[in-house]
Amino acid sequence: MSSEVPAQYRRVLSGMRPTGQLHLGHYHGVLKNWVELQQQYKCYFFVADWHALTTHYEDPSIIGDSTWDMVIDWLAAGVDHGLADLFIQSSIPEHAELHLLLSMITPLGWLERVPSYKDQQEKLKEKDLATYGFLGYPLLQSADILMYKSGLVPVGADQVAHVELTREIARRFNHLYGREPGFEEKAEAAIKKMGKKNAKMFIKLRNAYQQDGDQEAIGVARALLEAQQNITVGDKERLYGYLDGSGRVVLPEPQALLTKASKMPGLDGQKMSKSYNNTIALRDKPEDVEKKLRTMPTDPARVRRTDPGDPAKCPVWQFHEVYSDESVCDWVQKGCRSASIGCLDCKQPVVEAVLTELKPIQERAQEYTEQPDLVRSIISEGNEKARDVAKETLEDVKFAMGINIV
Ligand code: TRP
Ligand code: SF4
DSSP states (O other): OGGGSOGGGOEEEEEEOOSSOOBHHHIIIIIHHHHHHHHHSEEEEEEOHHHHHHHHOSSTHHHHHHHHHHHHHHHHTTOOTTTEEEEEGGGOTHHHHHHHHHHTTOOHHHHHTSHHHHHHHHHTTTSOOOSHHHHHHHHHHHHHHHHTTOSEEEEOGGGHHHHHHHHHHHHHHHHHHOOOTTHHHHHHHHHHTTOHHHHHHHHHHHHHHHHHOOHHHHHHHHHHHHTOSSSOHHHHHHHHHHHHTSOOOSSOOOEEEEOOOOOOBOTTSSBOOGGGTOOOBTTOOHHHHHHHHHTSOOOTTOOSTTSOOOGGGOHHHHHHHHHOOHHHHHHHHHHHHTTOSOHHHHHHHHHHHHHHHHHHHHHHHHHHHTOHHHHHHHHHHHHHHHHHHHHHHHHHHHHHHTOSOO
16 A cells, blocks of 8 residues: 555654543554554654644643643653654644645535534534534644645544545645646656656656556556656656646645554443543553453343353453453353353453553653653654644645745
8 A cells, every 4th residue: 555655755644632541542543553653654643732622622621731641641652752753733833824725725515525524513412513623624634644745644444534535635736736837848857867768768658657548557657756866856746747647746645554443442342432431541540440440341141150151242351352362362261151260350361461561651651741841842842843844845835826935
């Protein structure tokens, strides 16, 4: 999948809303993935506080309160500010400016059609989400993504439609504004810089694609382009557009990196989520973690200790699937069905595994909590780096649109 993304755009951007404490669902579903991605790609991870405002505008205090704790939880979970840039969305006002500029070319229907628009309004009935900001938040997300020209966006299934929207916006932008004056001439001059042999091949491949729709040819041509050392990034962008006829690629189309659905269940067997009140927070005290697990529901058929049960009907089993090795799983299956173990016995390995997992996270969180200046400086450094990129992109965008060029 990521091979379709040209090398210079193989960077990752993802955001998380600060709307409360992070829990094991975030850890298994998102953070562990970020920790892996940061080893492979240039990564930008940010606190999506403006996004949180689209649903929490009536009582935004939770946003301010959660922001710094969330950053601490990221660091504690292994997100490394030496490998990834960590920043706060509202510290980079360029996101708002790009969102505004993109809003001008976004048909209303595109936003109304995004599934989360209607779904969330249905789901969060207690909130009035018939707002301009809520309708526009997928476009704000597009601005976040396009700002860093990030070709790779790790998201869950519910957010794939937002990446799809972003692709359409990028395409529309490039189509409308990628046609700089003298585009063809500039593209042709750039081709010459590839050297005779490559230039000839490139033209042949372009013709095969444009005249005969040869998909393989465009793939080969892109690879050829990518391998060129002698041409500038601007020329490469031009030639990408020249290849498929779209104009200069000012904003590259991103790909969704679909994150596997997390297996992490909540204490009641539903998805772990604050709104279901079934979470284990990363910073829950060990005694509270233990209590939550010991009191979590089990197979309702096991009323008495002597009643056999069925792990398939028990949320504890789902925890074993995340945490236990084969032999423990075996022991559970046999012990439960024959009533040779009690539910508290069965829960004990889970209690130990969760506590073992949380211990180093909590220790690191404690260290960061004791050094608020360090956390602030990590973020101000990330903000600065992100802002440099954001300013550059906005310059490109404004230049392409012919707006406010000095
Ligand atoms: N909308 C995402 C969410 O609700 C958060 C987010 C904002 C995001 N901007 C993003 C995720 C850009 C990926 C890329 O969880
Ligand atoms: Fe659930 Fe384990 Fe009890 Fe079986 S023994 S019902 S799997 S807690």
